[in-house]
Amino acid sequence: MPTVHIEEAGCRDCGLCVEICPTDVFEEDGPKKLAKVVRQDDCIGCTSCVYLCPSRCLSVTDAKTQRPFHRMESNRALVSRFLQQVPAMEQLGQADYDEALKDTHVRLQALSDALKEIMGRGQRAVGRSAGNLAAAHMPEMYETTELAQLLAGLRRRFAHAFEFDAQLDTDAKSATLTFPACAMHKVVAAQGEPAGSANLCELFHEYFAGLMSAFSGKSYTSATIGTVGQCTVKFQIRS
Amino acid sequence: MASRTEKMQDILRGLRGASPDIIGAAVVSIDGFIVASVLPSEVDEELVSGMAAAMLGVGERISSELMASTMEQVYVRSEKGYVVLNAVGADSVLVVLTTKDAKLGLVFIEVKRRCQELGKAIAASA
Numbered sequence: 223m224p225t226v227h228i229e230e231a232g233c234r235d236c237g238l239c240v241e242i243c244p245t246d247v248f249e250e251d252g253p254k255k256l257a258k259v260v261r262q263d264d265c266i267g268c269t270s271c272v273y274l275c276p277s278r279c280l281s282v283t284d285a286k287t288q289r290p291f292h293r294m295e296s297n298r299a300l301v302s303r304f305l306q307q308v309p310a311m312e313q314l315g316q317a318d319y320d321e322a323l324k325d326t327h328v329r330l331q332a333l334s335d336a337l338k339e340i341m342g343r344g345q346r347a348v349g350r351s352a353g354n355l356a357a358a359h360m361p362e363m364y365e366t367t368e369l370a371q372l373l374a375g376l377r378r379r380f381a382h383a384f385e386f387d388a389q390l391d392t393d394a395k396s397a398t399l400t401f402p403a404c405a406m407h408k409v410v411a412a413q414g415e416p417a418g419s420a421n422l423c424e425l426f427h428e429y430f431a432g433l434m435s436a437f438s439g440k441s442y443t444s445a446t447i448g449t450v451g452q453c454t455v456k457f458q459i460r461s
Numbered sequence: 462m463a464s465r466t467e468k469m470q471d472i473l474r475g476l477r478g479a480s481p482d483i484i485g486a487a488v489v490s491i492d493g494f495i496v497a498s499v500l501p502s503e504v505d506e507e508l509v510s511g512m513a514a515a516m517l518g519v520g521e522r523i524s525s526e527l528m529a530s531t532m533e534q535v536y537v538r539s540e541k542g543y544v545v546l547n548a549v550g551a552d553s554v555l556v557v558l559t560t561k562d563a564k565l566g567l568v569f570i571e572v573k574r575r576c577q578e579l580g581k582a583i584a585a586s587a
C-alpha cells in the first residue's frame with residue numbers, strides 16, 4: 223500500500239498537494255496551514271503530489287506497483303474533469319513549444335534590458351536578491367555550508383539547465399566556475415549577444431551568487447573573468 | 462589601528478549622534494552589500510542594502526538621462542519620516558533614516574560632511 227511522507231520542515235503551505243490529490247489524502251493543518259496526511263489509507267499512489275510539490279518535501283513509498291493514476295487511460299476523463307481542461311500536452315505540438323521557447327527568450331532578454339536601462343549598476347543587487355528569494359524554493363540545498371559540497375549540490379540541482387566545472391581556491395572560500403553549456407547562452411545568442419558578457423548573463427551570475435549566499439550564510443559576489451566560448455565566473459566572499 | 466569598517470562605523474555613530482531625529486544610517490556598496498551600519502535592530506539590513514543599491518542605480522540613470530550629470534542625492538519622504546541616500550565615492554551610498562520632524566537642511570549639511578569623511582576612509586583603504 224502506498225505511504226505518503228511529508229518532510230514538515232520543507233512545507234511552505236502552498237496547498238498544491240491538498241488541491242491536486244484526487245483522493246483528498248491531505249488537509250491543511252494548524253495556523254501555518256502546513257500540509258498534513260489525514261487519510262493515508264486513501265492514497266492510490268498516483269504520485270501527483272510528489273511531481274507537483276515545489277519544495278520537493280513529499281515522497282510516496284511502496285507505490286511501485288501502482289501505475290500513475292493520471293496516466294491510466296481509464297482515468298483520463300476524471301483527470302480532465304479535475305483539471306477542468308484537456309491536458310496542455312495534448313493541445314500543443316513541437317512548433318508551439320519552439321514558439322513558446324522563443325517568446326520566453328524574448329521576455330527574459332527584455333526584462334534584463336529593462337532592468338539595465340532603469341537601474342543601471344543597481345541591477346546587480348536585484349539579481350542577487352532574486353537568488354536569495356529563489357533559494358527558499360530549494361530547501362534541500364540548505365544541508366551544507368561547505369563550499370565544495372554546496373557546489374556539488376548546485377551542479378546536481380541545475381543539471382537540466384546548465385553544466386559547470388568548479389575550481390576552488392586554496393582557502394576554499396572562493397571558487398571559479400566555468401559554464402561550457404548553459405541554457406542562458408542560447409537565449410543571448412538568439413539576440414546576437416556574446417555569451418558571458420551579455421547583460422542577462424551578468425544578472426544570472428549575481429543570481430547564482432545570491433543562491434550561494436543564501437545556502438552558505440556568507441555574502442558571495444560574482445565577477446565575470448572570461449567569456450570566450452564559455453563563461454568563467456569567480457564567486458568570492460565579499461570582504 | 463582601526464579597520465576601515467570600524468572607522469566608517471564611528472563616522473556613522475557620529476552622524477546618528479548629531480541629531481536625535483536621525484534614527485539610523487548605513488553605508489551600502491553598489492553591489493548591495495552593507496559596508497557599515499547603525500540601523501535600528503528592527504530594520505532588515507539585507508533588504509535595505511538591496512533597495513539602496515537599486516535606488517542608487519535608478520538615481521544614476523535618472524541623473525544621466527535627464528540631466529546629463531552624476532547623481533548626488535535621492536530622498537524619499539513618507540508620513541513617518543525621510544530616507545536620504547547620498548553617493549559616497551563612485552561605488553557606495555550613504556543611507557540615512559530620519560523622523561518626520563527632522564530639519565532637512567541640517568541633515569543635509571551633516572550628511573555632506575560625513576560623506577566626505579566616509580569617502581576619505583574608503584580612499585585610504587583602497
